Amino acid sequence: MNDNVTTFPDAPQPDAKQIKARTSVLKQGWRFAVLNLKMITMVNKGHH
Amino acid sequence: MARTVIMGAGIAGHTAALHLRRMLPKEHEVVVVAPNSKWNWIPSNIWVGVGQMDTKQVTFPLAPIYKRKGIEFHQALATEWHGDGSAELPRPHITVKYTSPQRQGETAHLEYDYLINATGPKLNFAATPGLGPDGNSWSVCTAGHAEQTAKALAESIGKLKQGQPQTFLIGMGHGTCTCQGAAFEYTFNVEDQLVKEGVRDRAEVIYITNESSLGDFGMDGMNFGSKDGVVPSQMFTESLFAERGVKAILAAHVERVEPGAVHYELLDGTKGEQRFDFAMLLPPFRGVDLTAYDAAGEDITDQVFAPSGFMKVDADYSPKPYEQWEASDWPKTYQSVKYDNVWAAGIAFAPPHQMSRPQQSPNGTMIAPAPPRTGMPSGVIGRAVAQTIAERIKHGSAGRVHTASMAEMGAACIASAGTGWRDGKAAAMTVFPIIPDKRKYGESGRDTQETYGEIGLSAHWMKVMLHHLFIYKAKARPFWYLIPE
Ligand SMILES: Cc1cc2nc3c(=O)[nH]c(=O)nc-3n(C[C@H](O)[C@H](O)[C@H](O)COP(=O)(O)OP(=O)(O)OC[C@H]3O[C@@H](n4cnc5c(N)ncnc54)[C@H](O)[C@@H]3O)c2cc1C
Numbered sequence: 001m002n003d004n005v006t007t008f009p010d011a012p013q014p015d016a017k018q019i020k021a022r023t024s025v026l027k028q029g030w031r032f033a034v035l036n037l038k039m040i041t042m043v044n045k046g047h048h
Numbered sequence: 049m050a051r052t053v054i055m056g057a058g059i060a061g062h063t064a065a066l067h068l069r070r071m072l073p074k075e076h077e078v079v080v081v082a083p084n085s086k087w088n089w090i091p092s093n094i095w096v097g098v099g100q101m102d103t104k105q106v107t108f109p110l111a112p113i114y115k116r117k118g119i120e121f122h123q124a125l126a127t128e129w130h131g132d133g134s135a136e137l138p139r140p141h142i143t144v145k146y147t148s149p150q151r152q153g154e155t156a157h158l159e160y161d162y163l164i165n166a167t168g169p170k171l172n173f174a175a176t177p178g179l180g181p182d183g184n185s186w187s188v189c190t191a192g193h194a195e196q197t198a199k200a201l202a203e204s205i206g207k208l209k210q211g212q213p214q215t216f217l218i219g220m221g222h223g224t225c226t227c228q229g230a231a232f233e234y235t236f237n238v239e240d241q242l243v244k245e246g247v248r249d250r251a252e253v254i255y256i257t258n259e260s261s262l263g264d265f266g267m268d269g270m271n272f273g274s275k276d277g278v279v280p281s282q283m284f285t286e287s288l289f290a291e292r293g294v295k296a297i298l299a300a301h302v303e304r305v306e307p308g309a310v311h312y313e314l315l316d317g318t319k320g321e322q323r324f325d326f327a328m329l330l331p332p333f334r335g336v337d338l339t340a341y342d343a344a345g346e347d348i349t350d351q352v353f354a355p356s357g358f359m360k361v362d363a364d365y366s367p368k369p370y371e372q373w374e375a376s377d378w379p380k381t382y383q384s385v386k387y388d389n390v391w392a393a394g395i396a397f398a399p400p401h402q403m404s405r406p407q408q409s410p411n412g413t414m415i416a417p418a419p420p421r422t423g424m425p426s427g428v429i430g431r432a433v434a435q436t437i438a439e440r441i442k443h444g445s446a447g448r449v450h451t452a453s454m455a456e457m458g459a460a461c462i463a464s465a466g467t468g469w470r471d472g473k474a475a476a477m478t479v480f481p482i483i484p485d486k487r488k489y490g491e492s493g494r495d496t497q498e499t500y501g502e503i504g505l506s507a508h509w510m511k512v513m514l515h516h517l518f519i520y521k522a523k524a525r526p527f528w529y530l531i532p533e
């Protein structure tokens with residue numbers, strides 16, 4: 001392996017609970033609604 | 049009767065054309081000139097590049113839409129700009145060369161009262177010897193490129209299945225590239241595809257970038273607000289790389305691409321070589337080849353375009369040190385520095401400076417990302433310019449001038465792998481404002497409520513939704529204008 005190729009061994013890793021939450025339809029349904037609201041707010045701020 | 053000519057039918061030009069047509073009575077003409085016959089939702093080219101979508105799902109023909117809307121369409125390339133007219137044609141006009149099969153090679157002059165330059169970037173593969181689909185690496189910048197790339201990727205996956213180890217190199221093909229978000233997204237799509245095909249263990253995935261740290265994205269990084277405090281985009285991105293076992297070569301300028309190997313220089317001046325079996329490397333961008341002339345036929349290109357080829361607008365282009373860069377340097381109206389009836393929308397305008405700290409190797413090689421030029425601002429600017437022109441046509445100089453400063457708007461980058469509803473994986477990042485404003489938001493320059501990163505299915509659903517929404521909007525289907533840019 002080339003010396004200039006970096007890996008990121010110290011980077012924080014998600015725990016099992018976080019990984020499960022990423023694919024939970026219930027949790028993600030809620031996050032989807034929040035994400036939409038946040039996006040709409042951001043878009044509205046940018047339109048003059 | 050006023051005639052507005054729009055050069056370019058990408059995100060900015062097409063948005064401007066549709067809004068202008070909607071806002072103006074029929075007696076005013078809206079004319080679009082673009083060399084491509086089809087509109088392309090470029091962000092979804094990533095999915096074409098891994099074989100998850102085909103080109104038909106990300107493109108559609110422009111002519112029927114323009115016919116339905118009453119927009120005049122010329123499938124042609126603008127080559128000359130005569131803002132003061134010329135000896136033979138005194139009104140301002142552009143010269144175009146047709147690219148449609150029916151009129152291939154023919155030239156014409158198109159007169160205008162108002163002109164929008166929305167020609168986007170020239171994909172400057174020539175900046176790096178051997179870069180690009182005509183050389184030794186692949187690209188996903190156009191739907192056609194992405195289709196070729198998917199075939200090459202499938203071949204490499206086939207070799208993995210036969211037991212041959214493969215190295216996948218993805219990233220930036222030059223030290224001054226932008227669009228890191230796209231390369232980052234493609235990396236994760238390739239990695240996901242390798243997992244799905246059951247061959248990930250025999251594959252090495254390496255990201256090569258001109259960013260000096262991961263998560264820079266050409267914006268000097270971001271601080272994401274979260275319920276646990278502020279998370280730097282570097283930590284967020286490194287965590288994603290580590291989780292997926294993707295490695296990186298940082299702060300690299302690719303000098304040349306040979307069959308199966310890139311040669312690069314790092315910020316500390318050292319040189320290196322990385323071998324690959326499959327490489328998708330993005331080109332740097334510059335402005336398209338458009339020559340400007342005055343009424344006497346003198347070449348005035350350097351008065352109206354920056355050395356990068358992008359059009360000079362109402363920005364502060366005076367050279368100053370990084371520490372003195374201000375959000376207010378960035379343009380607001382996108383009006384040309386020379387002509388008050390000409391604007392640049394989308395990628396076509398010249399940014400006043402970078403956002404990432406400019407850095408050079410000891411050999412004098414510039415290794416720093418150019419500012420990101422994303423879709424949302426391109427659409428917002430296209431609409432603002434159309435609104436300004438419509439106001440000018442209806443109310444003369446009393447018409448309201450609309451503004452769309454990138455220091456007052458946000459952007460979103462959603463890196464999503466997979467196209468199914470349950471098996472998609474995505475990381476969404478939003479930033480507000482795009483251009484950091486330290487006076488308004490303190491040292492980070494950004495609103496940490498509006499700048500955040502999110503990982504999960506919800507971000508993937510968002511990406512799929514945006515794909516369908518923006519194609520619906522671009523097809524000018526009923527109530528398209530209610531969908532924001
Ligand atoms: C692979 C990839 C993925 C991306 N993903 C995202 C994403 O997820 N989110 C995001 O916000 N942004 C993304 N972007 C960036 C986004 O695609 C651009 O910001 C956007 O397309 C810019 O719009 P534009 O109208 O300025 O340029 P373009 O969309 O490139 O349009 C330029 C138009 O001008 C035409 N043209 C060129 N030369 C001439 C000429 N001489 N005369 C007339 N017409 C001409 C072109 O044919 C084209 O029609 C991505 C980019 C790439 C390459």
